[in-house]
Amino acid sequence: MKHSITLNVNGEEWDVDVAPNETLLEVLRERIGIKSPKVGCETGDCGACTVILDGKTVRSCLVLAVEADGHGVLTVEALSKDGPNELQQMFIDRNSFQCGFCAPGIVLAVSELLATNPSPTEDEVKEAIAGNLCRCTGYTPIVEAVMEFVGKDEA
Amino acid sequence: MPIAHEFDYVKPASLDEAIAVLAEHGEGARVLAGGTDVVALLRNGAIAPEVVVDVKGIEGLADIQSAGDRLFIGPLVTFSDLIESELIRKRFPLFYEMAVKVASKGIRNRATIVGNICSAVPSCDAGPVLLVYEARVLILGPGGERTVHIDEWFTGPKKTDLQSGELVVGLEMSSSVQVCGGSYVKLGRYRGEDLAQVSVAVLVSSDYEYHVAFGAVGPTPVRARKLEAAIKGDKPTDEMLEVARKFIVRETSPITDIRATVEYRVHMLEVMLERGIRAAVARLNGGGPEYGTRHI
Numbered sequence: 001m002k003h004s005i006t007l008n009v010n011g012e013e014w015d016v017d018v019a020p021n022e023t024l025l026e027v028l029r030e031r032i033g034i035k036s037p038k039v040g041c042e043t044g045d046c047g048a049c050t051v052i053l054d055g056k057t058v059r060s061c062l063v064l065a066v067e068a069d070g071h072g073v074l075t076v077e078a079l080s081k082d083g084p085n086e087l088q089q090m091f092i093d094r095n096s097f098q099c100g101f102c103a104p105g106i107v108l109a110v111s112e113l114l115a116t117n118p119s120p121t122e123d124e125v126k127e128a129i130a131g132n133l134c135r136c137t138g139y140t141p142i143v144e145a146v147m148e149f150v151g152k153d154e155a
Numbered sequence: 156m157p158i159a160h161e162f163d164y165v166k167p168a169s170l171d172e173a174i175a176v177l178a179e180h181g182e183g184a185r186v187l188a189g190g191t192d193v194v195a196l197l198r199n200g201a202i203a204p205e206v207v208v209d210v211k212g213i214e215g216l217a218d219i220q221s222a223g224d225r226l227f228i229g230p231l232v233t234f235s236d237l238i239e240s241e242l243i244r245k246r247f248p249l250f251y252e253m254a255v256k257v258a259s260k261g262i263r264n265r266a267t268i269v270g271n272i273c274s275a276v277p278s279c280d281a282g283p284v285l286l287v288y289e290a291r292v293l294i295l296g297p298g299g300e301r302t303v304h305i306d307e308w309f310t311g312p313k314k315t316d317l318q319s320g321e322l323v324v325g326l327e328m329s330s331s332v333q334v335c336g337g338s339y340v341k342l343g344r345y346r347g348e349d350l351a352q353v354s355v356a357v358l359v360s361s362d363y364e365y366h367v368a369f370g371a372v373g374p375t376p377v378r379a380r381k382l383e384a385a386i387k388g389d390k391p392t393d394e395m396l397e398v399a400r401k402f403i404v405r406e407t408s409p410i411t412d413i414r415a416t417v418e419y420r421v422h423m424l425e426v427m428l429e430r431g432i433r434a435a436v437a438r439l440n441g442g443g444p445e446y447g448t449r450h451i
Contacts (some may be wrong), residue, residue, distance in 0.1 A: 020163060020164035021157070022158075042198060044195060056265075059261050062195060062265070063190060063194070063265070064164065066164050067190065126346075128260055131258065132261075
């Protein structure tokens with residue numbers, strides 16, 4: 001049986017009819033056209049599908065779309081409506097990503113951290129992105145960019 | 156890969172409604188809280204329920220409460236909720252130390268401690284800590300309420316005492332000893348997402364009575380009562396730790412699997428038990444590493 005749900009995605013209301021076995025990730029990508037959350041491991045390990053649900057990062061591959069009925073979803077598209085935000089620009093300046101597949105998840109994970117902890121230690125940054133796998137960079141340029149962003153870089 | 160299995164989804168607004176749905180569908184119903192296990196199991200086909208019962212619409216299930224020496228944790232309390240709770244940080248910091256070691260932030264934001272013990276994998280992080288706290292699992296079913304001691308809860312790998320039609324409505328424990336020190340030591344292959352290869356929880360009271368439990372070294376998390384009896388009343392001297400280590404083989408039955416060999420597990424158990432006991436005792440006496448530290 002289909003369920004009629006309402007999602008607030010990046011500030012816009014979407015009414016969608018979903019089957020119970022459709023995930024939030026699928027609905028965002030295939031029905032609403034938001035492509036920044038990526039289909040990665042689909043077991044919750046890689047973090048590529050990360051979105052912010054009611055202010056907290058979640059694995060959108062492990063959330064049924066129907067569970068998100070009436071809730072608010074944010075993706076990186078919301079951060080960069082007028083071009084990259086300052087954090088994203090720092091990642092660009094530092095050439096922090098290579099293929100970019102993990103980038104939306106890492107940008108959101110770091111944004112979640114900075115929302116409650118604007119001056120994190122390097123260890124806190126590493127913990128915040130520990131569930132976001134990057135197979136290109138070895139994480140160093142990502143962590144360095146965040147530390148520079150919060151004014152704690154040593155370079 | 157989409158979830159191939161088709162099922163119905165219901166979101167009851169009350170416990171009565173939830174129990175009615177669970178009773179109607181019996182084994183065909185699956186309770187959904189955080190979903191970090193359930194949705195993964197739906198996708199890989201390990202479970203195929205007729206109906207998924209989302210309990211997140213029921214008020215009052217996300218409370219962390221303490222009255223006197225009693226601690227109550229509701230079934231919708233996530234690991235992030237535990238980490239962010241002042242009450243937990245101040246009075247039950249062992250739960251904090253455990254929760255920060257669960258998977259990653261994006262999982263902790265969603266995964267519940269009750270769901271963790273309902274999934275009941277042998278490596279579950281909540282198991283050893285609830286064992287040393289002698290927690291009781293509060294259960295509601297068609298016949299009313301019942302309570303299961305955590306010692307009786309885990310009945311096998313991914314198996315619990317929860318019966319068809321029942322719902323866990325909370326965890327309760329009383330810390331009869333207000334002055335205690337604890338530690339949770341977890342070995343994983345990498346930080347961020349891994350299941351424990353071995354885990355050790357220790358709780359020690361001011362008269363040096365120890366509660367010790369292990370994870371991932373048997374079919375269920377296990378309390379080490381013989382070991383506890385052998386070191387009761389002793390401070391962690393080299394001799395005492397030697398005695399404690401000798402009991403590891405009697406209390407555990409580790410296997411070799413994809414995550415670690417028997418030899419590695421046993422070796423690390425010895426190291427982790429010693430560090431866990433030392434940290435718990437140091438904390439009991441007002442020192443030791445801050446709660447949340449990794450120990451290894």
